[in-house]
Amino acid sequence: MGSDTLTLLSTREIAKMRQAGKLAAELLNHLEAMVKPGVSTLAIDEEAEKWTQKHGAKSAPLGYHGYPKSICTSVNEVICHGIPNAKQILKDGDIINIDVTPIVDGYHGDTSKTFFVGTPSPIAKKLVEVTEECLNRGIAAVKPGGKIGDIGAAIQEYAESQGFSVVRDFVGHGVNRIFHTEPQIPHYGIRGKGKRIRPGMVFTIEPMINEGTWEAIILKDGWTAVTKDRKLSAQFEHTLAVTSEGVQILTLP
Secondary structure, X not given: OOXXXXXXXXXHHHHHHHHHHHHHHXXXXXXXXXXXXXXXXXXXXHHHHHHHHHOOOEEOOOOHHHOOOOOEEEEOOEEEOOOOOOOOEOOOOOEEEEEEOEEEOOEEOOEEEEEEOOOOOHHHHHHHHHHHHHHHHHHHOOOOOOEHHHHHHHHHHHHXXXXXXXXXXXOEEEOOOOOOEEXXXXXXXXXXXXXXXXXXXXXXXXXXXXXXXXXXEEOOOOOOEEEOOOOOEEEOEEEEEEOOOOEEEOOOO
């Protein structure tokens, strides 16, 4: 897709995006209390939908290209797009990424976080901590006049230095009134390559970092992406706005 599909947002639109992002962050904070052994991923989804409606917002994932639920719940070896399910009961030692996108006044607030269920194994703890640091390093690489490749390079260098791998099949994306749009933000790459980063760009950075191979397989449901070797995967996501001064994180409470 060419740069003509790239939307640069005005200050007013970025303020709208911040409202949606704030609600998304508050929703994640609200759901965190449910992340404990014995709780089903469906129960978390149902609470997310109830809370979202109560706050006058809509769940963007629900019905998106036929997706059946309001949030994504990706447990252990699931990289992303895990579908909440009554039979999937969280147990001690699991990790779960919860990905939420409420729509507020037409604008999408997209964020996700990986939580520990009970006490994590040492490798799970390290993977989750490294993944969060990958997101932080990706954000720190965003500068007006820089290149998209700078973001992926910062993430890839750190993840691989810690013995982990970066998923290639899924990327960050532009987001505004449209859920997924230009630019694409790979979480691997080469500094100085890719499109120029410009003020008014709003996009997600959402690194998916794997314990073993970076390769993914999509399950028969057409949504759930799992690691090819069934080892653990973790993810963190923020929505960001590029300004003339630098970068603002829009998905903060």
